[in-house]
Amino acid sequence: MAAVSVNTGMKIGVxxxxxxxxxxxxxxxxxxGLLPAIGRSEGGYRLFAEESLRRLEFIRRLKTLGLSLEEIQGCLAVHDAGDLPCGDIHLQLxxxxxxxxxxxxxxxxxxxxLQGLLAGWQSDPAKQGDVICPNLRV
Amino acid sequence: MAAVSVNTGMKIGVxxxxxxxxxxxxxxxxxxGLLPAIGRSEGGYRLFAEESLRRLEFIRRLKTLGLSLEEIQGCLAVHDAGDLPCGDIHLQLxxxxxxxxxxxxxxxxxxxxLQGLLAGWQSDPAKQGDVICPNLRV
DNA sequence: CATGAATCTCCACTGTTGTGGAGACTTTAG
DNA sequence: CTAAAGTCTCCACAACAGTGGAGATTCATG
Incomplete structure (x- = not known):
């Protein structure tokens, strides 16, 4: 069998x-809690599974669609419970x-x-008493 | 002459x-620095002029138009220098x-x-390996 | 005069998504 | 073995426009 170098997990820098x-x-x-590590190395370094990459892609995608991290977390919770999160995502979207x-x-x-105001704007109005900007009448 | 009760300034609560x-x-x-007080009472209470009311109206108005306090302050600085701030305000707007x-x-x-995504949404797609949400393909 | 209301300053916190740095520890390369 | 690079935790800060509270003073009212 080929040497197996798997399942040690990657460190955060990788x-x-x-x-x-x-x-x-x-x-x-x-x-x-968006991105669970699979554990820690002996020295206390976070170790991540390959799956983390997909997870990050998923997060990135939903972020570009305007969802908050909290909402994304909700979707991931469904996924982590073993279900397809499509229904939840549909709702969020x-x-x-x-x-x-x-x-x-x-x-x-x-x-x-704003357009209306600018349309009637007088560039050099008469100074009206007690008003800061006559164009705004305040 | 009628008794004159002016120019003491109003306290902040008023x-x-x-x-x-x-x-x-x-x-x-x-x-x-948006709202200068005319001074302090003997006891250290802020005293404001009547003009403060107009100033606050002005601030309120520009805020509803979406300007930041910093931008409003810029306009007020022009006013405080003795000029009509209409030109600046026009620019900001x-x-x-x-x-x-x-x-x-x-x-x-x-x-x-988003519409495009939802248009092609499958409510119950086949679970595709290694993908969190098949509809998003991530 | 005494009590309560008003005001003062100073500090912390809100929400959101991170970023920057200090100081300590672990791991890797030579 | 040593030096450098990587990682750890913890704290602070960014923007923006305020809000909340503590503890001390001052003011107004009876």
């Missing part, structure tokens, strides 16, 4: 190099769309208001 | 009551519109991506 994330961030994720729609709506209204 | 802002917030603004447009654009793209 995982950092392979994932492209800073060591600090990996420790941070581990502290949050729907919620995210709702949040985005709300934000876009609010931003649009604000934009409207 | 300003809070009249402006609708918490005392804490007024102190915070004063610390930032234009920048704010740009920021909003960028945000809306980014949110729209994200929304697109």
């Amino acid at each position: 995982l950092a190099g392979r994932s492209g994330l800073p060591v600090k961030t990996l420790r941070f994720y581990e502290d949050l 729907e919620r995210q769309i709702e949040r985005i729609d709300l934000q876009i709506r609010e931003l649009g209204e604000l934009r409207q208001e | 300003l809070a009551g009249r402006s609708g802002l918490p005392v804490k917030t007024l102190r915070f603004y004063e610390d930032l 234009e920048r704010q519109i740009e920021r909003i447009d960028l945000q809306i654009r980014e949110l729209g793209e994200l929304r697109q991506e």
Whole structure:
């Protein structure tokens, strides 16, 4: 049989190099419980499984979709319980769309208001008593 | 002549009551230099001029338009130098519109991506090896 | 005068996602 | 064996706009 060099786990620096994330961030994720280590070396170094790489990819993906680490953790908890987290993720992504729609709506209204103000802006208005900016009337 | 009870300045609680802002917030603004007090009473209490009310209105208004306290402070500095701050405010509001447009654009793209994902979502996909969520392929 | 309300300063904490550094320890390479 | 590199824990800080509380003073009212 071929020599087996598996299952010792990789140290955090290796995982950092392979994932492209800073060591600090990996420790941070581990502290949050997002990224469980399989254990510690004799000297107390964190050891990670290969699976951690997939996990980090998953986290990265959901982060780019705008989910918070807490929400991502929720999805991972389902996965860790042995289930497919697709249902949960679907729900989170729907919620995210709702949040985005709300934000876009609010931003649009604000934009409207700003445009309206600028449309009637007087570049050199008469100084009106007790008002800081006559254009805003406050 | 009628008795003159002016120009002693109001204490922070009065300003809070009249402006609708918490005392804490007024102190915070004063610390930032946004809201200068005209001085202190013998006992060390902050004293504010009537003008503070207009100032707070101005701050409130620009805040609702999305400017940061720092940007507002910039506008107030122009006012305090004796100039009309309309030009500065105009510039800030234009920048704010740009920021909003960028945000809306980014949110729209994200929304697109999310919609696309959900459009092809399989509610109960086959478990694919080594992938946390087959729908996301990660 | 005494009591309670108002105010003062100073410090800590909120939420989010990390980053930076100090000082100690372990591991690896030569 | 030694020096350098890697890793550990713990603490602090970043942005932003405040909020909460402790303990000390001052002010207003009866």
